[in-house]
Structures are given as structure tokens and as C-alpha cells.
Amino acid sequence: MTFQERDKKHLWHPLTQHKIHPDTIAITKAKGCILYDENEKEYIDGIASWYTCMYGHCNDYIVNRVHKQMQQLDHVVFTGFTHEPAIKLSEALINLLPRNQEKLFFSDNGSTSVDVAIKMALQYHFNKGEKRRKIIALENGFHGDTFGAMSVSGLSIYNGPFEEFFIDVERIEVPNVKNFESVKRRFIELAKTGTVAAFVYEPLVQGAAAMKMYDSSYLDTLLNIARSNGVITVADEVMTGFGKTGTYFASEHLTNLPDIICMAKSLTGGMTPMAITSCSQVIYEAFLSDELAKGFFHGHTYSANPIACQAALASIELLQTEEIQSNIKRISASHKEFDTRMKNHPKVAETRQLGIIYAMDLDIKMERYGDLRFKLFNFFMEKGVCLRPLGNTIYILAPFVITDKQLNKIYSVIESALETF
């Protein structure tokens, strides 16, 4: 039996309509920026496996550290116990995060990091005896698939069956030059009601919405309004975190710092699942009390798993090296150069870039909206490049260690796709 036949027997894949989905592709190994399939065919991982493996697949530095950790301490309960990997990680990460961040809370994935942030914000007000139960979120945002995260997400086509169970969310348009005044007015109106607990947003880049970007000055204005009205600000940096926008965190492009930050995806360099929700001292202190119930009674069995902490610590060390930092500059400059060829291309409607994130919307008439992305995906895979277009948007978010040669191959495959479609 082939991998695909065996796969079909018992496996249920995420985000998949199995009745119409084509066969899955079996990947047998990965190294650096290359994925290898069952026939040893190579694919350049142009999306770093959903922005996780940013230091390259099976990175030796991370592998060695994880290997040593596995022989030292695998797992221990994180309630009432602690360990060096978590402590070292906290020291390294607090040093890297925007300066107002003081405390780290662990969970397992991006969605749970957002749920933790929402619960923190709601209980913050609850502990202070304030009735604030609404959350403001941006239209078309994506924050994950658990109930809290799903509620604040705006891509509702998949969330239909669950909508009536959502928490109370007010959605506002993503600010742009045309709508900014009305968005601002609406934001002020909501914030002034005194019923809003938090504002949850993806800073500057909305990943799942097809790498949509918006201006930091608009966001800064909204954050300022939030702050002066007691609304807790939650930056979902699950996608943007750890160097992708050119700074360690996208929030560094802003003057107003968030109260809470969500991190996952490349936190462990793709080695193991783990997520962190960080917060300021002010948030943390609202949970300190002689009353037990004012504590934050949320916890996952695998909280701060030592192996995951070690992977995260090694990843953060790599991120701060001269080598990775200069790679970030090199890739950003390379995209910029590519963009000079793309932005006026007759089949390209719009291009955008922030740091190493590059996206282009195609201006191609499609018979059916949903079809083009699959055709493009197949075209790219055929040519040995793994890119997953979103709607009519092609984006590149490759590992920091991608070579110029590999980058040029991605560019030329995109250019030949533009010729073909």
C-alpha cells in the first residue's frame, strides 16, 4: 500500500474536506530549506512550514540542544515545580520582548496563546470588579481555532456552525487611508462605553487574510485610544513574532506597546509545539491576592515542557546571531529587488512587503475563485517549490537561512507562473 492509501485509512487532516481533497503528499525528511518527498523529490519550503522552521529544518544547533535536554529532563509538572530551561528561556525572551513585558505564561499552540490572552484580559477586569465583557477585533483577522480564538477571528466562512456560541466581539474594519476617520470614531465610541475588556489584533500584517498589511500609525492611534479608556491591548504575534517583520516583534514598529503578546509558530524553530502569552507587570498584579480565586486558574499538562523550552531557547539564541540578523537584511533587500520587477507586472494587481514577508495579489480573471490557488500550488510543487497561495495572493515567507540561489528559484517559478496563467 502507498503512503496515500494508508493515510486515507485512519487519518483526518486539519482544514480538509476529505471528499474532494486530492491525495496528500508524503514528506519523508527535511533539512535546511528543503523538503524531500517519498520519491526523493526536493521542494524549497517557501513558507517555512507555516512560518515555524525559520532557522531551517532539523537545524543542528537546535537538534543538539534538544537531544541533550531529552537525556536530562523530559517533563515535569509546571504547577509547583520549575526547571532551568524555563527559567533561562524567560530571561532570554523578556530581554527580547518589548520593554513593558514582564511575565510569561505557557501553553501549547497559537490558538491557546490567544485564549489565554482573552481569559487574562477578562479576568483582569473581573478581579478589579469591573463589568467588561466585549472584545474588539479586526475584520478578517485570524487568531486560531479554539473557541476564544475563533470568536475574535473574522474569517467566518469556516466558523458558521459555531457562531452562536462565540464570546461577545465587536469587529472593526482594518484601518486604511479611506476609512480611518470612521474606524477611529467607531473605536472611540466602543472604548468609551466602558464595557470593552480588550482589543485583539495582528500587528501590521494579517497573516491568514493573505498577508494583508496596514499602517502602523493607524494602529498606534487605536492603541492609544484603547489605553486611555482602560481597554487591554493584545498583540497576536503568533505569525509576526521572532524577526519576520525586520524587528524581533512587529509591535516594535509602534509607539504604544501592547499589554499582552501572543507567541507560537517559530518560537521553537518548528522543533516542537509550544506557545507563550506574555504580559506586563500591571496585568500580572491584578491576579495577586490573598483570595485563591483571583489567581489565573488556567493550565495545560505540557506547560513549559523542558524539551520545548530548550528548543525555544536555542532558537532565540540563533535569532540574535549576526548571521541570522544579516540574513534578514539580505532577504528583505532581495524581495525589494524582486518587487521592482513585480509591482508593474500586468498580471499583478498589488504587491506588499514588510521585512522578509512578501506578498502579491494577482490580477488574473478566474473561472472560479477557489480553483486558481490549487492550480498555482500544483504548478509550484511540480517545479520543486512549496508555496501555498491564499485566494489570489502568492506570498513568500521562507526560512531565514534560505540561500540566494533558492530565493532566485522561488522568484523565477513565480514569474513563470505569471506567464502560464
Ligand SMILES: *Cc1c(COP(=O)(O)O)cnc(C)c1O
Ligand atoms: C497560526 C496563527 C494562530 C493559530 O496558531 P495555531 O498554532 O495554529 O493554533 C493564531 N494567530 C495567528 C496570527 C496565526 O498566524
